[in-house]
Amino acid sequence: MLARLYLVYLLLFFASISFANEANWNCQQDKNTKEWVCVGSAGSAAKSMPNTQGKPDTVEQGNLAKPAPNVPIPVAPPKNAEPRAVEALKNDQLTQPKLDDKPVDSVLKEEAAENPDAQRANPIAIRPLNPPDVSEAPPPVLPASQKPNSVTTKEVAVLDEGGNPRAHGWNCDTKGKDGNWNCQLVGADPRGEARVVETEDRGFHLLDPAFNNKQEHIFNTLRDRFKHNPWGNCTIQLGSKKYYISDKKLRAKANVDMNSNAAEIYDNEIGNYQGRVEMQRADQRASSNSANYDSVSEALDLHGNVFYSEDDVSLFTETATLKLASDEARMRDTLFISPETPIRGKASAVYRDSKTLSRYKDAAYTSCEPGNQDWVVHAGDLKLNKETNTGSAKNAWIEFKGLPIFYSPYLTFPMDSRRKSGFLAPSFGNTQKAGFHFSAPFYWNIAPDYDAVIRPRYYSTRGGLLAGDFRYLAKKSSGRISAEYMPDDAISQKPRYLATIKNNAQFTPNIRSNLDLNIVSDKEYYSQLGNALSFPVFSNIRSFADASYVDKGISLTGIVENYQTIDPILGGRLTPYRRLPQLNLNLDHSFKSLMTDVGIQNEYVYFQHDDSELPDAFRFNVKPYVSFPLKTASVYLTPKFSVQYTQYVLNKEHSEFKDSNISRTLPIASVDGGLFLEKDVDLFGNSMLHTLEPRLFYLYIPKVNQDNIPIFDTSLYDFNYDSLFRENRYSGTDRIQDANQITAALTTRLIDSKTGLEKLKLNLGQIFYFQNREVTGKIVRAGTDFLFNPVQTSSTSPLVAELSSQINKHVGVQLGTQWDPHSNEFVRGNAAIHFENNPGELINLGFTYRKNTLLRDSLDLALADNTFTKEERDRFKIYRDSFLTIRSNDIITSDISMRWPIYDNWFGVARWQYSWLFNQSQDAFVGLEKETCCWRFRIIGRRYVNNLLATVGNANNLANPQYNSQTGIFFQIEFKGLTGTGLDLGNFFAKTIYGYRKKGY
Structure with a gap:
């Protein structure tokens, strides 16, 4: 029997040699020395080794035995290997190729002449059970010109690209011009043993890394066993909705599938599996070198390179005992990943007591993704309860960047948002x-x-x-x-x-x-x-x-409101009234068949003030309206008519307001119409959509003397492009403007047909007045405070121009200006440039100019009004003389803000708002920010102006205002998935830096 097996073996062996011309390796036995010489496809003979047996060493069938000493193992070829060699390996053939289509003898003679001292290698035949895995393959067999003597190894100094000695072992460079592996050995031959790839230097660390390089590579493998990368989205919030759906009820119904290279089953109950063991049941998967499974107790013992994963955990260990029926487990020297938080860590022992409770000994964990261990929590004992989603740790301490920063004998923490x-x-x-x-x-x-x-x-x-x-x-x-x-x-x-x-x-x-x-x-x-x-x-x-009730066509709201003034320079009439209460009822309905909209606005409010010089009052206002909207795809026209009736009942006698019962009725008519025209144009080879949108708005409101009405909640709107189409230039209802005017406006756009970017948008508009605007705010002489705006006699409003452009996806520009033909000067101006290189890389430049000509005109008219006393006119003169100096209602400011990368994901953040009117920084801060998937850090220093303290009525104080400013230094640090400290600077940056988007986790 043995002789027959030996004969079969010899036949197979010599059959493999007969196919040498079709394979990738070419081996011959020297007749004199009885040594085997193998030649690879690189074109050079392999170095030899004495063979005392006179035949190749083999690996026993059914075993992946260790190779013979000092003999390298052939492995899967590189990607540029010949197709025939790859196919031969896939077919599990023992192949011996020829060299560059030359006979082996001629190749050996050529190399012997070039290197007479070269020794010949002893060939080895390897017949793997399965095609070799390139990812787990040992170093390749090297040609003689690149491989040292296999018996006596001599160290060779091999330098990397930076001129530093490379790590010991086989160092290969596939970037050579000849396309070969170009491998050299440094130090002792590792003999095919697996080695971890060297990583970058982590810099100064007081403590040794919590996870070594080999463990980091295992973490990468564990991460890849999930359907989705737990760290694929850095904004996953603690306790947020799971990115996977796990149905553990399927486990009770699913069968356990076992696969291995060899197996023995006893009494159809106990199985012994050897070699590449793989187990799967529903979402549970395990792999190991060997395993024992008891189908009665559903107990599974795994040994050697154990990888286990399910939907909500993935782990690696050398030995594991699993009770599949109760989801219990015992493991030693374990690495684990929990994707829900996500966290990863290690423990010397893991005890899974139930589906929800697990305990860890000598544990270390972090929420940083594999390859990053900036912060790590160490604990002597760690307990995780998934039912309550809480964890507890004993003798716990935290390290950050290799430095211990916190210790606690006992701490607890949540695992989700509970x-x-x-x-x-x-x-x-x-x-x-x-x-x-x-x-x-x-x-x-x-x-x-x-x-x-x-x-x-x-x-x-x-x-x-x-x-x-x-x-x-x-x-x-x-x-x-x-x-x-x-x-x-x-x-x-x-x-x-x-x-x-x-x-x-x-x-x-x-x-x-x-x-x-x-x-x-x-x-x-x-x-x-x-x-x-x-x-x-x-x-x-x-x-x-x-309290409010809102439904289709009806809105009812009731409110009570109070204000507490905290600005030290405000007082008297400048403090707001209280509303005790205010009721609003609005009704509207559209008759589509008649193209008619009707509605009514109703208000009832009671105003109350602490100043005895100011009257309290009831105000009732009702405003019915009807409009006739006419619309097509390119034309719209909307006539609108309304009547506004207002009734006041004053409950205090006041010198300025003799009547306690005041009423006002005003009709209001307007017509709003426009066109929408568009055309496809070609500009500089780019397809654009060009639009023209002219608009006319006519408004008529007759003049009604309203000087006998107190001002409770009314002030002038700031003038801008939207003001061109308002029915009333006053907020509130205490003043309704008189108007006989028409607004002419034009909007034009250039829109990129491919990208949709608005390459250009221009708004132009101006109001043309057909009469003076004589309705003004009534002067209230209470101390030194007054509210006044003069009669306006100009025939036109300032010309408003707004220009914006999204030049590309990185750069946007906004420009705006207002030119007043009455004073022949620019009274408004703004310019801003926004640059965003990549998301989060921002630079903003802005400038704002505003001139309050209304206050200046008011002061000139007040000085010419003989109804004022000499004392009051002297006070107005102080205001006017100081106006050009302080211009307290003017604005001339520049604003610069940015967030820009500096180094290694560190970003600089800053803002500087400077008043050119007062030569004073209004707001300034500068700081640093860094954010990764596992921690964020922010720090800023800020200086800002609280308020302007200037005594009204004193010209010297007005000309030399006093500023109240202060500084502060603030920071924020957060270990994501654990805790954080400091102020929420993210919200602050979002409010002060245009385009800044706060990131969550």
């Missing part, structure tokens, strides 16, 4: 007026429908402050109550406080209400106890409560 009581990350900063401040907030998860955050805060120059937020969630409403209290300010020597109550309710799809109440102890609270990011740009704190 809430959990405990201390939050501390925050701290520094401001000029409050000094250094530190806060350690505590989160209290009181119940599923309400919670609280207690935020004690300490200021180094002012003392302690207690703050807190209480949130609640009802079936039809939600809200928040916030408060801050400082019992004794060390500087002002008084208690200070702030309180806020917010509530939003949706009772039905059509009925809802809102509540927003705010109160602050003093006007300087925000500027002194706030920070440089939260300082408000408003002058009044608004509090209101409203």
Whole structure:
């Protein structure tokens, strides 16, 4: 029997030699030395090795035994290998090719003449069970000209492209002109053992890397076992909707499929599997070198290079015991990835007690993607509970960039967005007026429908402050109550406080209400106890409560409203009235068959003011209207008629307003019409859509003397392109302008037909007046405050021009100007350029010019009005003489902002807003920002102006205004998936840098 097998083996062996002309390797045995010599396709003979047996070493059938000592193993050829050689390997043939179509003897003679000292190699026949895997292949067999003696190895100094010695082992370069592997050996021959590819230097680290290079490569393999890359989207939020759907009920119904190179089954229950074992059941997959499976207890033991994955976990270990029925597991020296958060880590031991509970010993984990371990949490014991989605760790500490930064004997953390009581990350900063401040907030998860955050805060120059937020969630409403209290300010020597109550309710799809109440102890609270990011740009704190019903054709709203003025220079008449309450009822309906729209606007409001010099009043306003819209594809015309009736009832006697009952009725007529024309044009070889959109708007409102009506909520609109088509140049209803005017406007566009970009948009417009505008704001002499605008006699409004262009997807330009023919000067101007190289790479340049000619004209008319006393005219003269110096209502500012890459994903962020009128920086900050998929860091220093403190009535103070400015340094750091500290600078950047888009996680 043995002789017969031996004969078959010899026949197969010599059959393989007979096909040498068709293969990739060519081997012959020397007649004198009895040594085998093999020649590869590179054109040079392999070095030899004595063969005491006189025949090739073989690998036993059914085993992937280790190769003979000092004998390299042929592997899968490179991509540029001959097609026949590749096919031969696929067919699992023992092949011996010839060299460059030359006979082997002639090749050997040529090489022997060139290198008489060369030794000949001992060939080896390898018959793998399966086609070799290129990704797991050992180094290739090298030609003699490139491979050292296989018996005595001599180290060769091999340098990389930078001139540094390469790592020990086989170093190959496939970029040679000859197309060969060009491999050289440095150090001892690794004999085909797998080695991890060297990675870049991580720079200075106090601690050793948490995961070595080999583990990082295993993490890459684990990541690839998921259907989707868990780190494929850096904006995945903690606890967000899963990117996969796992139906674990399928596991109970699915069979366990086992595949291996060899298997033994005992009593049809216990299976022993060897060689490339693969198991699959529903979403569960496992692979290992060997496995034992008990189908009765559904217990699976895996050994050697164990990879296991399911929809919500992927892991690697050397040994694993799995109980498939109960989803229990025991593993040693394990690497794991949980894609939901996502996190990855390692542990010396993993105990999976159930489907939801798992424990880890000597664990380290991070949310950074494989290859990045900027921050890592280490823990002696780690427990994860998927049912409550919480985790806990003992003896935990955090390292960042190789430096330990935090330690805790015990901590807990959420694994999703569900809430959990405990201390939050501390925050701290520094401001000029409050000094250094530190806060350690505590989160209290009181119940599923309400919670609280207690935020004690300490200021180094002012003392302690207690703050807190209480949130609640009802079936039809939600809200928040916030408060801050400082019992004794060390500087002002008084208690200070702030309180806020917010509530939003949706009772039905059509009925809802809102509540927003705010109160602050003093006007300087925000500027002194706030920070440089939260300082408000408003002058009044608004509090209101409203309720509304909205349905098709009807809108009913009720509101009560109050204002608290926090601007120290505002007072008297400049403080707003309270509305206690205001009711609005609007009705509208369209008769499509008659091409008619009808509607009515109704308002009832009660105004109340603290100043006894100002009257309180009821106001009732009703405005029915009818319009006849006529529209086609290119033409529209809309005549509209309305009547506005307003009734006032004053409940106080006032020297300026003798009548307590005042009414006003005004008819209003307008006609709005225009054309829309378009044409395809070819400009410079580009197909464009060119449009012309002329528009005319006629408005008539008769003059009615309204000087006997107080002003409660009315002021002039700022003049811009949209103002050309308003029925009233006043906001509110205390003043209705008199008008007999027509607006002529033209809009033209050039739109790229391919990209859709608006290459050019130009708006031109001007109002032509047929009469003077004599309705003005009534002067109210209360202290030093007044409201006034003069009679306008010009025949035209300023000419408004707006130009914008999206030059390409990176550059946009906006220009605008207003030229006043009455004063023959430009009264408005703005220019802005926005450049976005790549998403997040921004540069913005802007300039704004505004001249308040209305105030100057008002002062000139006031000085010529003899009804004013000499004292009042002297005060107006101070204003006028100071006007050219301070021009407090003028604006001449430049604004530069940017976010630009500096180095290695570090971005510089900055903004500089400068007033050329006052030669003063209004707002400036500069900082750095870096964001990766696992952490973000931001830091800025900011200087800004709080307000302008100038005493009204003093010319010297007006000419030399005093500024109140302060500085602050603030930062934010966040370990994504773990915690963070500092202020939310992302929201601040989104408000101050045009085009900045905040990234979430």
